[in-house]
Amino acid sequence: MISELQKLGAGLTGxxxxxLVFGVLLYFDTVLLAFGxxxxxxGLALIIGLNRTFSFFFQWHKLRGSSFFxxxxxxxxxxxPVIGILCEIYGFINLFRGFFPVVFGFLASLGNIPLLTKLYLNLARSESPME
Structure with a gap:
């Protein structure tokens, strides 16, 4: 069950x-990037709540990604803007590293997309603790 506040948060995040993408396409327009x-x-704060957002960004093992983001x-x-976006990308990858296999798995399950399926299988193999 998704509340109205979470729907609003999803819209804001989108x-x-x-x-952000539009700001990068327009040669790193600072106003668009800041607004994004x-x-x-x-939007993230509305989706998962203020306390959970704060605890997500300031976990000890995610502190480097949070600081860069x-x-x-x-x-x-x-x-x-250019240095800022590069830092944000690095921080975003560090913060959401655990979500990438889930997202690629979902995208691969939508259809037989060869590149995504191969990427998902490689990520799943590299994440397994048995190796």
Whole structure:
């Protein structure tokens, strides 16, 4: 069951990603990137709640990814968009590393997409503790 607040959060997150991509396509437009960052973080907070968002970003093993992600957002706000986005991408990959196999598995289950299926199988093999 998804509440109305979570639906609003999903919309804000989607618009945040849209503005981030659009800001990069328009040669790292600082205003669009900053607006996308704010919408993405606000949407994430609405989807999972403020306490869970805070605890997600400030777990000990995710502190490096969080610092790069938040530091990159601050660099974008201080009008260093290229360096800021690069820091955010690095932080995003570190923060959401555990979700990538789930997302690729879901995309691979939608259909027999050769590249995604092969990528999912490689990720699943590299993540298994038996090796």
């Amino acid at each position: 618009f945040g990603v849209f503005f 960052n704010i919408l993405f973080l606000a 938040i530091g990159g957002a601050l660099l974008v706000l201080l009008r260093w």
